Amino acid sequence: MAKPPSSDKKAYHHGDLKQALLDETARILREEGESALSLRALAANLGVSRTAPYNHFENKQSLLCAIAEEGFARFNQTMQDVRDKHRGQGGEVLTRALVRAYLDFARNNQEYYDLMYGSDFWRSGKLTPTLKSTARGVLRQDIERLKRGQQRGLIAAEVDAVQFSQMYWGTLHGISRLLLDGVFTDTTSLKKLCDSTAAMLWQQLDPKR
Structure with a gap:
């Protein structure tokens, strides 16, 4: 045959x-x-x-929502790997590493990042419930980590965990967007930019300030 x-x-x-x-x-x-x-x-x-x-x-939109969800999953794993690697090294060291990891993720995974935080995509009003839940969960997890750090005396008690998380995400997203859109073109100074941003953020969190 x-x-x-x-x-x-x-x-x-x-x-x-x-x-x-x-x-x-x-x-x-x-x-x-x-x-x-x-x-x-x-x-x-x-x-x-x-x-x-x-x-x-169901359609292209639901596919793009799934890609955004996968992006958040990849992002969460990336940031958790950084936390595991720098466990016990101090808040300032960890903050610097997290800032670098965030910007690196945005630059190296633009196909995911553009959907995770794309304004047109989010304004469409056609997001799946699982994507909305996943995205909100990322911010919620950061807030809970800050609160646990405060309970352990590792984060300044007077810091408003919700407001700081919003400021943290807004700052890093703004820098990432400027890099992706070609406004910041001097990538040779990116490490210095990361370190300066981390120092500014840690100044707010440092329990010894």
């Missing part, structure tokens, strides 16, 4: 198609931009039927 003709297209079994779609979406966003993205293009690139992606994502 003759063998069926071989195909150059890679076949994905049901169990890993969703992740394959997410990975290919991230690649398209990174290399070609959102205008090149469609569920039909994804199906063609992955060698599956045109309807297969719809088993996992």
Whole structure:
């Protein structure tokens, strides 16, 4: 019996198609931009039927929401790795490392970051409940970490954890956006910028101030 003709297209079994779609979406966003993205293009690139992606994502918007969620998951893991690496080294050292990690993540993962904090995306009013919950959870976790630090005497007791977290995120996002948009072009001084920002933030947190 003759063998069926071989195909150059890679076949994905049901169990890993969703992740394959997410990975290919991230690649398209990174290399070609959102205008090149469609569920039909994804199906063609992955060698599956045109309807297969719809088993996992209702439309392009739900796919982009899933990419943003994955971005937050990657970001959380990155920051946790930094905390684990610098555990016990002191608040100022950790703050400096976290600032650097945040800016590095934004610069090296723009395909995720643009969706995680994209103004047009968030103003669309079409975000999935899980994305909203995930995004809010990131800020909530930082607030809880600050409060635990205050209870242990590692963070100044008078710091308002909510307001500081908002200021922290706003500051780092602003710098990241300026870097991504090409306003800050002197990346050779980025380390100095990170360290100056971290010193400013730690000045507010230092329990000895």
